[in-house]
Amino acid sequence: MPATTPDTSAAGEPAPGGSTWSRVNRRRIYLCLGGLPFFFVLFLFLPAGTLAWPRAWVFLGVALSSWTVATVYLWRTNPEVVIARSHSHEGTKLWDRVVLACLAPASLAIYPVAALDAVRYQWSDLPVWVSVVGHGLYLLGLALSTWSLRVNKFFEPTVRIQVDRGHRVIDTGPYAYVRHPGYVAAILIFSGFALALGSLWALVPAALVGLALLVRTELEDKTLANELQGYRDYQRRVRHKLIPNVW
Secondary structure, eight states: OOBBSOOGGGGTOOOSSSOTGGGSOHHHHHHHHHHHHHHHIIIIIHHHTOSOOHHHHHHHHHHHHHHHHHHHHHHHHOHHHHHHHTSOOTTOOHHHHHHHHHHHHHHHHHHHHHHIIIIISOOOOOOHHHHHHHHHHHHHHHHHHHHHHHHOTTOOSSOOOOGGGTOOBBOSGGGGTOSOHHHHHHHHHHHHHHHHTTOSTTHHHHHHHHHHHHHHHHHHHHHHHHHSTTHHHHHHHSOOSSSTTTO
């Protein structure tokens, strides 16, 4: 989600009212971490019908290690965004709830579809280099996402005007080139997941994720233009939403 002018407090200064770590929703983090093994079994290995799936294990190793590095980096450079993303917030736009209700099942479907395609039924027989390309897309998307999160403490999981957090426009880092770099990153990440797992059919739900993100980009951009001070000026300075000189 775009923001506005850079805020030095986003670079690591804890807000008043307690230590930085004490403001994290640790219960949610522990539940997510504890649920990861069950998630991977349910959505990857159970549909595959076997644990002997080398590309899945490589995928998990690359994804978990890179995600850990990115999270540690963000915690050191912009803990405010980590704290904000660990909590639920009121004020999410109704249209965004609808978009997320479509986006979530599509993103989850990537994993079992890949398992059914690449292992159980072997509809696709992709060479290893395709998985290498998939990992490259994923890592490129993760790098762009991390860069966006590093400069934008208002990058929350849902769309809302963050009056409680002093919401303003961010126009530095990747936001100097496109207005919604986080969505570009997400499209790269989910497409990379499908290919890394060795599946062409998993690109179908990945494409649905991309379509949902295009809709979300358009609706969010209009919301910010109407409700966030300074955003229309930002639109005039940075003219493209996702791809420079294209859209």
